[in-house]
Amino acid sequence: MPEIVQTTGETLRAPSPSDEQLAAAYQRSGETSLLEELARRHLPKVSSLVSQIVLEPSAAEDVTQETFLRAFRRLDSFRGDSQFGTWLYRVALNTAYSHQKRRARSPVEYHGGLHEFDTAGTSPDGRMLRAELDGQVRAALSELSPKLRAAIVLTSIHGLKAAEAAEIEGCTIATMYWRIHKARKLLLRRLEDYLSP
Amino acid sequence: MNQQQPADKLDALLRGWAERRQAAQDLDALEQRILAAVAEEASRGNLGAACPSPAVSDRHRLASNALAWFSIGAAAIVAAVACWLLIDGNGKSDVPARQARKLPPRSAWLDGRELGEKGRLIREMERVFDHRLQWIAETGGRVLLEVQSQPATDAAESCVPLAAQIVVVRRDPRQPQAVPVWTVDVVARQERVIRLSAESAGLPEGIELRFWAYPVDEEMVAVDSSLSFPGLALAWDFSSVQKCGEPLAVCRVERNGVEYEVFQTVARLDKET
Numbered sequence: 053m054p055e056i057v058q059t060t061g062e063t064l065r066a067p068s069p070s071d072e073q074l075a076a077a078y079q080r081s082g083e084t085s086l087l088e089e090l091a092r093r094h095l096p097k098v099s100s101l102v103s104q105i106v107l108e109p110s111a112a113e114d115v116t117q118e119t120f121l122r123a124f125r126r127l128d129s130f131r132g133d134s135q136f137g138t139w140l141y142r143v144a145l146n147t148a149y150s151h152q153k154r155r156a157r158s159p160v161e162y163h164g165g166l167h168e169f170d171t172a173g174t175s176p177d178g179r180m181l182r183a184e185l186d187g188q189v190r191a192a193l194s195e196l197s198p199k200l201r202a203a204i205v206l207t208s209i210h211g212l213k214a215a216e217a218a219e220i221e222g223c224t225i226a227t228m229y230w231r232i233h234k235a236r237k238l239l240l241r242r243l244e245d246y247l248s249p
Numbered sequence: 250m251n252q253q254q255p256a257d258k259l260d261a262l263l264r265g266w267a268e269r270r271q272a273a274q275d276l277d278a279l280e281q282r283i284l285a286a287v288a289e290e291a292s293r294g295n296l297g298a299a300c301p302s303p304a305v306s307d308r309h310r311l312a313s314n315a316l317a318w319f320s321i322g323a324a325a326i327v328a329a330v331a332c333w334l335l336i337d338g339n340g341k342s343d344v345p346a347r348q349a350r351k352l353p354p355r356s357a358w359l360d361g362r363e364l365g366e367k368g369r370l371i372r373e374m375e376r377v378f379d380h381r382l383q384w385i386a387e388t389g390g391r392v393l394l395e396v397q398s399q400p401a402t403d404a405a406e407s408c409v410p411l412a413a414q415i416v417v418v419r420r421d422p423r424q425p426q427a428v429p430v431w432t433v434d435v436v437a438r439q440e441r442v443i444r445l446s447a448e449s450a451g452l453p454e455g456i457e458l459r460f461w462a463y464p465v466d467e468e469m470v471a472v473d474s475s476l477s478f479p480g481l482a483l484a485w486d487f488s489s490v491q492k493c494g495e496p497l498a499v500c501r502v503e504r505n506g507v508e509y510e511v512f513q514t515v516a517r518l519d520k521e522t
Contacts, residue, residue: 116283
């Protein structure tokens with residue numbers, strides 16, 4: 053990383069290159085390490101998003117990997133019209149949707165696994181309740197269509213604004229508002245027992 | 250005591266689920282797997298192409314510009330033809346007439362002064378009722394309140410206060426202006442379910458109103474509402490988003506040459522002082 057030395061004697065580290073700069077640099081140089089840096093930066097968010105859409109942990113890892121490979125294969129189609137992260141989220145959702153279509157004949161099932169998540173540090177009863185709750189949330193999300201699920205995941209979990217989610221999905225803001233509203237309504241009804249005061 | 254509203258709890262529930270799910274993932278292993286796959290794809294020469302040469306870029310840009318100009322020209326021609334088709338034989342466009350017909354009447358709008366008063370009203374009434382107020386409705390000169398047994402918590406108070414107005418107007422072709430024949434005003438925080446009927450609120454027999462709203466951002470609000478108004482054969486079930494502060498025509502019927510139209514207006518009160 054280059055360093056900028058000020059005359060006062062203080063040393064400042066140059067800002068990291070942006071995602072867009074890394075993508076452009078790869079397109080010029082073909083240097084694979086630039087793609088690896090992009091993958092490292094975005095892996096946590098992309099894997100989280102994919103996992104919340106696909107809902108099956110093992111399949112989610114395959115879809116996450118496929119997302120990065122698809123994105124990097126098509127990097128020349130990234131024109132910089134939107135932020136790299138937005139474009140990558142779009143690729144991730146499209147990859148997840150393709151996976152869901154392939155799996156359409158065998159919908160996601162909740163098997164009620166009580167040890168699905170690491171719940172160390174809580175009592176056995178607490179673990180059981182937590183696992184049941186997580187299973188119900190996953191089952192409720194699995195009952196939403198992929199588009200509704202993506203709408204609620206992008207806005208409620210990832211904290212995106214409706215306009216940002218609409219840009220990722222390539223739909224109008226009004227359509228995104230509608231999906232958010234519909235998804236919330238269905239989830240509120242489905243998870244009513246866990247939401248009442 | 251923790252009495253969050255279901256909507257707040259839904260977000261918390263989803264985020265908690267996502268965090269636990271993320272914590273269970275082995276990101277390091279996944280990262281190694283993905284980096285290995287990237288390296289392998291790169292070694293096969295499958296990962297995109299280097300940037301095209303400037304000469305190619307220029308040609309591409311020129312072609313894009315030509316296409317853009319062609320598109321603009323085509324759009325202008327289509328727009329001109331559309332305008333020409335909308336102009337009638339007397340040389341007058343019927344667009345203004347159509348728009349005028351759809352314009353919401355004055356009575357359907359909530360002005361800034363009204364919103365300010367409603368904002369102060371809900372805050373004052375919440376204080377008077379020790380934060381147990383659910384909603385306030387006003388119709389036919391009667392004010393109705395719903396008060397719950399337990400006070401709301403801070404989380405409930407952070408829910409956005411909203412004002413809604415539903416107006417049924419009568420448009421008689423012999424009269425220049427629409428006349429409001431029934432109005433209900435509601436003030437409540439987001440996601441309160443408001444039900445008004447003959448039994449619960451003393452409305453005229455058969456009239457039943459249900460209303461629920463949730464602000465999806467600063468400008469739009471999702472609304473679920475229904476109204477049954479048997480005397481006028483009016484009934485609607487609305488479930489969609491609408492722009493804050495703008496009346497929306499949600500139902501229209503015609504009886505004996507007279508048109509009845511329902512307008513629904515919802516506005517945020519958290520900006521009002």
